[in-house]
Amino acid sequence: MTDKGCSSCDQTMERLHSYVDRELNDFEMAEVRKHLDDCPPCEQHFEFNLQVKRLVHTKGCPEKAPRALVEKILANFRQA
Amino acid sequence: MDTMLLDRVAPGAVEGLALAAMSQQPAPAATPEFDFEAAVAENIDALYRGALRMTRKPEEAEDLVQETCLRAYRFQHQFQPGTNFKAWLFKIQTNLFRSRYRKQYNSPQSLDDTEEFYLYQHLGADVQPAEDPAANVLDKLGVEEVRKAIEDLPPAYRETVLLTDVEGFSYKETAEILGVPVGTVMSRLHRGRQRLQQRLYEYAKESGVVE
Numbered sequence: 001m002t003d004k005g006c007s008s009c010d011q012t013m014e015r016l017h018s019y020v021d022r023e024l025n026d027f028e029m030a031e032v033r034k035h036l037d038d039c040p041p042c043e044q045h046f047e048f049n050l051q052v053k054r055l056v057h058t059k060g061c062p063e064k065a066p067r068a069l070v071e072k073i074l075a076n077f078r079q080a
Numbered sequence: 081m082d083t084m085l086l087d088r089v090a091p092g093a094v095e096g097l098a099l100a101a102m103s104q105q106p107a108p109a110a111t112p113e114f115d116f117e118a119a120v121a122e123n124i125d126a127l128y129r130g131a132l133r134m135t136r137k138p139e140e141a142e143d144l145v146q147e148t149c150l151r152a153y154r155f156q157h158q159f160q161p162g163t164n165f166k167a168w169l170f171k172i173q174t175n176l177f178r179s180r181y182r183k184q185y186n187s188p189q190s191l192d193d194t195e196e197f198y199l200y201q202h203l204g205a206d207v208q209p210a211e212d213p214a215a216n217v218l219d220k221l222g223v224e225e226v227r228k229a230i231e232d233l234p235p236a237y238r239e240t241v242l243l244t245d246v247e248g249f250s251y252k253e254t255a256e257i258l259g260v261p262v263g264t265v266m267s268r269l270h271r272g273r274q275r276l277q278q279r280l281y282e283y284a285k286e287s288g289v290v291e
Contacts, residue, residue, distance in 0.1 A: 056245040059127035059226040069142050073149045
């Protein structure tokens with residue numbers, strides 16, 4: 001991103017979501033990893049995106065189902 | 081790496097997850113070894129948090145989860161043991177949500193392309209290179225800001241982000257649950273996350289986390 005015109009940076013940024021989500025094949029994962037190891041600006045972007053994903057994971061839905069709801073559902077099964 | 085978040089198996093290994101059970105194909109009856117009740121009980125929290133973000137109202141979320149579980153009970157013979165039960169439940173809940181909230185779901189909901197890495201660009205502008213602006217600000221964002229940012233996403237984007245980022249489903253599983261191509265999952269995630277970053281930045285400003 002900061003290295004404008006660098007095809008390796010462009011390619012890495014295009015794959016960043018898939019890399020964060022571990023959706024690339026082994027070869028592509030290794031390719032992106034190698035670039036990130038050599039490119040601090042891209043590595044920072046990756047870390048940031050991973051942190052946003054983690055934030056959504058940990059703080060996005062902290063609620064648990066009310067106990068009464070769980071009991072009601074299981075009671076329904078037994079009565080059905 | 082966050083092991084809790086990224087503890088999914090490697091991409092290649094999920095190929096074997098037979099999501100065929102969610103298709104229209106007739107499935108064999110549940111075998112005695114599969115404890116349906118226990119499997120539902122294990123997933124009620126996940127169904128509920130998803131329902132809560134989608135309906136935005138506790139009472140409606142409870143109702144949606146209850147109906148989802150009832151349907152799962154009625155159609156349990158269609159579930160194929162050994163396949164992904166959580167994905168099967170989420171598909172039922174997703175379809176139920178769409179039919180109940182058809183108007184809301186079908187209203188225009190495309191997101192404009194915003195700046196890529198919005199939050200990062202905005203946070204990175206005024207800080208010294210030695211600092212880690214992301215960690216500082218993200219750590220300060222609370223449950224309320226993150227919840228609002230998610231709930232602000234149009235339903236089609238919201239459900240995609242929730243399934244992948246909160247529940248940890250793969251693109252393929254998410255596509256199967258939502259009944260859309262994998263490419264659609266990817267583009268909705270991309271746009272959804274852009275919007276999410278934009279909102280998080282706005283809420284961070286409102287709450288004084290950033291100036």
